[in-house]
Amino acid sequence: MEAFDKLPSEINHLVSEFVSIPVIGNLMSGITQYTFWMIISSIVLLVLVFAYVRRLSLVPHGIFMNAMEWCVQFVSKDMGKQILGPTWKKHFPFLATLFFFILVNNVVGIIPGMKPGSGTISTTAALALVTFIYFIGVGMKNHGAVGYAKSLAPKGVAFPLNVLIWVIEVISTLLRPITLAVRLFCNMFAGHIVMGSFALMVTLFAEPLLQHVTASSALGALPAVAFAAILLVIYAIEMFVACIQAYVFTVLAAVYIQGAEAEGH
């Protein structure tokens, strides 16, 4: 099985392709391939949204309008009303922006030959930082800076324990942006690595058959068919994951905002 012998070096090559490489300018002040695809997906998102707003009517007609209406309702109902409660309308623009930006980025990244804008830690860290500042800001607006800091600790706990729990809560609050960023990045990165490895397996096993067609090379290429089938299944799962991760990121943002708004917990 010489196909398996070649695999480690090919996988190293695959992983090295996920490093940010500038396409214009340099790494400090240029556009990397991730930024490039992020701009593309932002344009796609803007076109979709403006097409949607222009044709907005009381009764949606057609597949496109109904699909967009369903998506917006999904955000407002599942993430807005269910988690945030009565104040959901104030935070809906932020949550919807997060959800659709991440969703379009992830889905664009799934298309072969394209990269997800969210496939680099810099983008996801920026998104997580924005979320962090937003919910801290909401908390400070609702309780005041000192009041918000105090409301992190639960009420009705005796004095010494109170301080300990407050410290733990502060640490967990500071960890939130890190976990948000790493979760989205790791999902995209790991998913693409797995898809790439199975695509590599297919090419490695099918290579002898493409060079010269004989009975033995045809037999050796049989595993390629199985790997292609697995690749298709993983591709479908990745499409699901792209939607789920956008959902998870937004739901967590909503939960954090709700926690900042609530009267102590």
Add this chain to the structure above:
Amino acid sequence: MGVIGYGLGVIGAGLAIGLAAFGVANAMARQPEVQDRVFTVFIMGSAFAEALALIGFVVALVVK
């Protein structure tokens, strides 16, 4: 070695997601009307557990 370590680590995440699915299936069977809310909690819980496995995956790839 990294692969073995990752395999060991992923046992925990697998158990966690399995437990979450077990609880959700139970809750939905007992009370079908709370399906929506239980599903949200399930997805969130799985995301937390899955993130650990994914961090392990990336660490296993990056640290040789």
